[in-house]
Amino acid sequence: MSTADAASFASAAPALVGRERELARLRATLARVLAGQGSLVLISGEAGIGKTALAEALLAEATSQGALVLVGRCYDLTETPPYGPWREGLARAPTAAALPPLPGAVLPPDRTGAALASQEAIIARVLAYLAALAAEQPLVVLLDDLHWADLASLNLLRVLARHLTATPLLLVGAYRADELPTGHPLATLLPALVREAQPARLDLRPLADDAVRQLVAARYQLAAADAVRLAAYLHDHAEGNPFYAGELLRTLEDTGALRPETGEIGDLGVVRLPALLRQVLDARVTRLGADAHHLLAIAAVLGQVVPLAIWQAVAEADEVTLLALAERAVAARLLDETPDGTAVRFHHALTRAALYEGLGALRRRGLHRRSADALLAAPHADPDAVAFHLRQAGDPRAVTWLTRAGERAGQAYAYLTAADRFAAALALLAEEPATRGERAWLLFRLGLMRRFNDPPGSLVQVEAAVALARSGDDQALATLARYHLAHRHCWADPSRGVPELTAVAAELDALAAGERAAFQRLAPPGSPPIDPVNVWGALLDWASRLGHYPTAQALAARIAALPESAGEVDARGRQSAVDHGLAMMHAVLGHCDTAREHFARHCAASRARGDLTNLATELGEWLAWVVLPYAADEPAEWRRLADECLAAAAGASGVLTVERSPGRVHLVAAWFVAGRWAEARQLAEEIRALEVTTQTTLWQDAYPAVLGELARAQGEPALAWALARAAFPTGPDRAPGETYFRTGLALQRLAAALALDAGDLPMACAWLMAHDRWLAWAGAVLGQAEGQLGWAAYHRAAGDLHAARRHAEAALAQASEPRQPLALLAAHRLLGELATTAGQYAEAAEQLDAALALAEACAAPYERALTLLAQAERCVAV
DSSP states (O other): OOHHHHHHHHHHSOOOOSOHHHHHHHHHHHHHHHTTOOEEEEEEOSTTSSHHHHHHHHHHHHHHTTOEEEEEEOOSSSOOOTTHHHHHHHHTSOOOTTSOOOBGGGSOTTSOOBOOSSHHHHHHHHHHHHHHHHHHSOEEEEEEOGGGOOHHHHHHHHHHHHTOTTSOEEEEEEEOGGGOOTTOHHHHHHHHHHHHHOOEEEEOOOOOHHHHHHHHHHHOOOOHHHHHHHHHHHHHHHTTOHHHHHHHHHHHHHHTSEETTTTEEOOOOOOOTTHHHHHHHHHHHHTTOTTHHHHHHHHHHHOSEEEHHHHHHHHTOOHHHHHHHHHHHHHTTSEEEOTTSSEEEESOHHHHHHHHHTSOHHHHHHHHHHHHHHHHHSSSOOHHHHHHHHHHHTOTTHHHHHHHHHHHHHHTTOHHHHHHHHHHHHHHSOSOGGGHHHHHHHHHHHHHHTTTTOHHHHHHHHHHHHHHHHHTTOHHHHHHHHHHHHHHHHHHOHHHHHHHHHHHHHHHHTSOHHHHHHHHHTSOTTSOOOOHHHHHHHHHHHHHHHTOHHHHHHHHHHHHHSOGGGOSOOHHHHHHHHHHHHHHHHHHTTOHHHHHHHHHHHHHHHHHHTOHHHHHHHHHHHIIIIIHHHHTTOHHHHHHHHHHHHHHHHHOOTTSOTTTOGGGGGHHHHHHHTTOHHHHHHHHHHHHHHHHHHTOOTTTTTSHHHHHHHHHHTTOHHHHHHHHHHHOTTOTTOOTTSSOHHHHHHHHHHHHHHHHHTTOHHHHHHHHHHHHHHHHHHTOOTTHHHHHHHHHHHHHHHTOHHHHHHHHHHHHHHHHTTBOHHHHHHHHHHHHHHHHHTTOHHHHHHHHHHHHHHHHHTTOHHHHHHHHHHHHHHHHHO
16 A cells, blocks of 8 residues: 555544554554664454554554555455465565565566565565665555455465564454454464564453543534433444444445534434444445446456456446445445555455355355366456356366466465465366376365375375375376375385385486476476485485484485486585585584585585575584584584574574474473573473474484483483383384484483493493494494493492593593584593592593583583582592
8 A cells, every 4th residue: 555545544544543552552552663673563352343444543643754655455255365464565565676576476467576486485585675665755654454365465474574683574363352263263373373473452442431422522513402312312322333323324324314514413213233334335335326336246256356347247238337336336445446546445345255255155166167268267366266156157178277376376375375275276177087086186185285284184184195096097197196195204204205216216207308307397386396316315314213224325426316307406406405414414524624515515505595494404414413423522613503593493484483493402402401491301302292282203313312301301211201101112122223323322322321220230231332433333422432431320320430441531532533522521520420439530530620621621511510520529539
C-alpha cells in the first residue's frame, strides 16, 4: 500500500473510540521505531472488533511522520499462495538499483524476481531488502488477518521478528484469537514470537458502554435522552463490536430511523444478531440498485480482492454498469478501491462472507467455474486461485491446477503448503488404473513435502508411491522414490538404508548419459537433487559416519572420476559432495588440519547457497569433530564456531525451526566442556524427545554420549546405561560398521566406566575390549588415548597400579600426537593421581600442575574441579 493510501485511512474511517490506551501504546512503539529501534506488535480480537481500524489509525500516523507503509492481507474462502500477504505487501514496494533484488517467491506472478536455492536464502534476501528499505526511510509493515496466513508467511514473520531490534521497522500483525484452534500454525507460532521478539500485545475487547456513548456523541448531535437510547440500542444489538455497531448505524440512517441532519430518532426495533448482520448487509446492498446484489455476490465468489476485468468477465456485465456499481459500493463502504485502480476489495471480510453464504450451492458452483475460466483466460494465472475455484466447482481440472500450485509452493520451499495442494489433488482422483501414474506422482510429492513435519506418515506415502509406480511400470519414478526412501532409511536404520542407497547408486551408474539427464529432470521442486555425484557423495558420508574409512576414500576417488556428463553438478558441487564425509573421516583418523579444510570448504558452500539449516549443522560438526578434540585449549575458536552455529540456526526457518535445527545439538559437547550443564542437558533432552516423535536417528552422532556422561556425573546411572544399551542392545559384542562409529566408541567407554562404578570388572573389561576391536577395525586415531585411559582406570580398580601407569603413559603419548588437549589433561591428572598413590609426590605435583594448566586453557570448570580435588588429595597425603 502506498503512502497516499495510508493517509486516506484517517479521513475515511469513523472516529476511533474506546481504544485510547491501545493507541497510546502504539504511538509509543512507533516513536521508538522512528528513533531506530524496531518492534513487533500483535493485535488480536474477534471478527469486527476493530483490529484493522486500530492498525490503520497507526498507519495514518506513521505516514504523517514520514514512514513508508506496506500492507499485506490474508484471505478466507480462497487458497492463500505461499508468502501470500508478503506478496501483496511487496508488490508495490519500491525498487531501486541500491536495494537487494527480491526473490520471485514473494512477488506476484507478473513480476520476475531472483531464483534462490533454499527457503533460508529467500528469507535472508527479504530481510536484506527490508533492512535496506528501512535504512532509507522508517518502515511500517501490516500483516492483516494472520489467522488465514500460510505457513511460509508465518516462518518469514518469525525470522523477521527476531531481527528487528536495530532496524527502524515496525511489524504489525493482526489476527482473530477465537479462530486459532489447537494445532493451528499461528497458535503454535505465537509462543515463539512472544519469547523471541517480546512484542507489544494488544488483545481488543468489546467496547465499553462509555466508548459506545463516545461513538454516538462523535457522530451525531442528539438530545441527551435520544443519545442514551441509541447507545443502549447499540449495546444490546452490537454487544460492543464496532463493526456491527457501524453497520447498524448505517442501516438506521438508510431507513430513516436515525436522521443525523435533524438529530431525530424514530423506531429502533429490529431483529437481533446474528441474523441481523446479514439482513443489515442485504438491505444496504439492495439500496444500491436492482442488480447490485447479483453483481456483488459474484464479487464475493471471486475473493476478498476483486480484479475489475475478471469481475466483468464472470458477471458478463458492461464496463459502465459495473464501474457505476463499484463507485456506489465504495461510497456505501461495502468496497474499497485498490491503489492502482484495477480492482476493488471488500471493506470487511464479514461483508463478503455474508454475501457468499447467501448464495445457493448450485449457483456457487457455477460462479466458481466461470471465475476459473476467466482467470485462465487472463495472463499470469495464479495457480492457487484457479485451483480454488475449480475445486469449489467440482471441476476435474482442479487436479492439474492443485498440482501446479503445489509445485510452485515447493519451489518457494513452502513444503506444508505444497503438501496441502498435493493432498487435495490426490483426494480428487478416483482409484482407477487410468489414474495410477498420476496418483503415484502425487503420493511421492506429498511424502517429500511432509518429510520434516510427519516423517512416519511421509514414509508410508513414498512407499505407496513406489508400489504404484512399479505396478504401472514407471521405472523412473520407482527409482526416484527409492532414492528418497533409502535416504530416510539411512537416518532411521543405517544398516538398512545404506545397502538400499548403494543399489540406487549402481542403478544410476548403469543409465546412459541421456537417460540420466532426463531422469534428473523428473525430481519435483523442493526435493533433493538426484545425480550420481550426490548419491555417491551420500554414501561417502555414511561410510564416514559408520567408520568404513577405506570405503569412504574409495568413494571420494570414484566421485572425482565420474564423467562430467554424469549430471548437472559442477566442480563446486562435486567437491561439496565429498567435503562433508571426508571432513568426518579425517577427523577420526587424526588428520585434524585436513579435516578443518574440508569443513571450512563445506561451510563456505552452504553460506554461498544461503542454506542456514545445513550451515548450522556443519558448523556444529566442525566444532564437535575437530575443534573440541584437537583445539579445546583455544576457547576463543570454539566459542566463535558456537556463536556462528547459533546464529545460523536462528536464521534458519521453514520446516526446520530454530528448535529443530540439527546444528544446535552439536553444541551439547561444547556446553558440557564449558560447564554449562543445565543448557547441555536441556538441549540433549529436547533432541532426544524429538527423535522419538520423528522416528529418526538423525542426531545420534551428536548427543547420546555427552548426555550419558552428564547423567553419570549427576548421579543418574540408569539413564546413562539406557543410552549405552540403546546403541548396543546385545551388549559389547556388536560388530562395528552398522551404527554411528564415533558415538559408538564414546558409549563403549561410558559403559566401561559405569561398570567400574558398579565394581563389575569383567563387564568393564568386555566393553574396553570391544572398544579396542572397533579402533583396530577402522584404523581410527581419535579415541585411542581415551581407550588407554579406560584401561588405566580398569587396572587401577583391579589393584594393578603398574599396568594402570603403563596405560596412562600410553594415553599421554597418544594424546600428544596429534595433540588432543582434553585427553592430555585427563592423562596428566590420572598420572598425578597414580603418583600420589605411589608416594611420588614431586611427580604428582608436576603432572597435576600440567593438568590444571590445561583445564585453565580449555576454560573447562568441571575438569578444573576434578584436578583441584586431586591436588588436594596429594596435599593431604604429603
